[in-house]
Every structure is written in C-alpha cells, then in structure tokens.
Amino acid sequence: MAEKILVVDDSKLVTDIVKMRLGMYGYEVRLAHSGEEALKAIEEEVPDLLVLDVHMPGIDGYEVCRRLRDNPALDALRIIMLTSSDDKHAAFEAGVDDYLNKDVDLLNLPNRVKMILEMD
Template structure:
C-alpha cells in the first residue's frame, strides 16, 4: 500500500482528498502546515506528497524546496486558478504535477495514480537498461542519471522526460505530444513541459541558454540531439 501525505490547511479539502485516495487503495496521512509536513516526511518517507501552495506560515513553495533538498519524492501541487506564477515556480522547484482549485477529487486521485505509476514503472528489459550520450548516461533500471560521473538530482518527471527524448534522438515533439507521452495527459497546461525542459537544460547543458542536447524546434517543440 502506498503512503500519501496530504498537506492542506483546509479541513474540508483534507477530508475529501483523504476519502478519495483511500478509496483508491492508498494509506493517507494529513498535515495542516509546512513544518509538520516536513517533520512527518523525514520520519516516514511517503511515496507521494499532495501539497497545497497556500499554507499558513511556511508556504507550499518553501515546503517543496526543502523536500527537494533531501528527497525525490513525487509532489502533486494544489493551486488556485489565478496562481499561474506560483504554479510555474512550484514546477521549477521540482513538483511533478498539479491540480487547480476548485478541483475534482476524482481528477486528483487519477493524477496521483498516474504519478505513482510512472515512479514505480516496471524495470526495463536487460537490453534497454542504459542510455548513453557522451558524458550523459541514464541507468534505467536504477532510475539514475549521471553526467561526467556525477549523479544528477532529477525528479520522476524530469527523468521520464529525459529518457523519452534520449530514446528518440532526432525526432521533434510538440508540447502537446510530450504531455501525452510523458505525463499521460490528454489535456493540460503546456507550460508544464516548458518548465521541465528548462530545468533539464540547467542540469545537463554546459550553456543552458544555448542548449546542444535538448534543442528548440521553432514552431514545433523540442528535439534531442544525439552525439553531443
């Protein structure tokens, strides 16, 4: 049974989310502030965190930032409709997905299941265990990325996006296609892809402003250039 930590200061939201996630077979713990959430996460190591960005005291962005310093646990954010800047900031900090308030509890439960499914994907076949491009290497079975021998701190979505692009060098994909293939969404905010590409470039490119691996195909989307 997967352990999900739900962090929201609204009692009604916490209760509704808890009931829907428990119906989906998850074990759910609750926190109403950032300090308690971080303490619980450090002690119990949840499989996923549902995190509201508008928390009293320490806000959700700071909670996400501190989680990312010590863990790659998947994070699904809860944001209000008018909080686009905060949503993008959360994605840049390493959140894996988001749902906007007011939200459908069923949609949230589906998003949680999708993120967990990708985080716990079946290991690849032995012949597909590694992707290598010069100094950049992905160990698919270990879910580990390195560049020049140093391990990269990638979130689940960042790893999945990089793996997808590296396994299809030379092919151009639209943001819509990447949302479908990597996120499993048939709808969604395409800026999610843009933010994740930006984060990946900061980690794998020598000069992120002039990328040589993940290049922009103007009017289309992105392409991975093999043989960097």
C-alpha cells in the same frame, strides 16, 4: 502494500475530502495542516507521494517543495501541488511533478496520483 500519501493543506475540509477520495482507491493517507507539520511527518516516515497546497501559514508549499528537493535522500518522493493558485510556473520551478487546481481537478486527483506513482 498500499502506497503512502501525505496530504498537506491548512483547510481541514480539503484534507478530509482528499483523504476520502484517495482512500476509496486503497491509498494509505496521512494528513498535515502546515508546511512545518509536513516536513516533520516526512522526517518520521517518507511517503511515496506528497499532495501539497501552496498557501499555508508559516512555510508555504513552494518552500516545502524546495526543501524536499534539496535533500538527495528524497529524490524518489513524488509531489503533486493541489492548489487554488494559478502560478504553475512557480510550482514547477520549486520542483513539483504535477500541478492540479483544486477548483477544477479534484475529481481527477486519483487518476493523476496513479499516473505519478507509476513514473520511474
């Protein structure tokens, strides 16, 4: 069974690119375009991994991450922050498992996803 990944970014172009890249590796990818949509999607079905942007209208990626990390039922959920932001410290403080820069690391995303999903 394919691992389930929720990709959250307010840019449809970015979500489409990420979905295409990860889909090529057999992952089942769902999309959300805001923090609110992400939280609702996770309530409906918890993915194995969340790929999350920082800058979104409404609830930003840091707050989404903090809310998820405050829920003990979601301890197994892995989170990769994929963003143009340079604030790695804030991302790890919010509780991400990995941090990738959209401009530099997008091609490496499938490898990092595989690595994070294999973590215990």
